[in-house]
Amino acid sequence: MKSFRGVMAGALILEAITVGLAVPVVARLGGGVGTGKGWAVIGIAVALVVLCGLLKRSWVVPVILALQVGLISFFFTLPAVAIIGLLFLAFWAWALWLRRDVARRMAAGTLPSQQRRADSGE
Template structure:
């Protein structure tokens, strides 16, 4: 599953960039970057980048999902745009985790195309 760790790291970087690009939204609609909302968004973006270094740890996936919940909490802080970012990336993470589970199940069963004998 080394390839999945690469997908996770790439997605985390893309998500951090997306969250970082939402900082002007905070500056305009959220009362400013110096507010608690602004610092929280910046902290989440930094934590997303730092998670790239720990994707091989067993606790990385729960931490990543918790960061998605933090982003979705912005729905309740009247910053719908940030909440939508969290919702979209949560949907991706759930799909990617389902896909990883399906590939692992198929690997164990020996039904992946790469595990089949070559046709004669």
């Protein structure tokens, strides 16, 4: 599933950029970047980038999901940041479901690339 790691890395970078772009929102509505909210958002953005280099580890997916929960926890204080967390949580749920489905189909031998073509003479 090396290709899935590439998808995960791309998604993590896009999420880090999106969370980083929320820093001005924190500065304006959350009391400033120097507050706990500001440092938490910056820390989550940095953690998302760091996780790109650790995608081979088995514990990365639970950490990614925990970061989504961390973003969603801003629901009452900064709803805009929580919405980012909800959107990316939906993406991660879909991506992990897709990975499980492909692995199941791969094990069963039902992927299109695993089928013999009748017209090729194989």
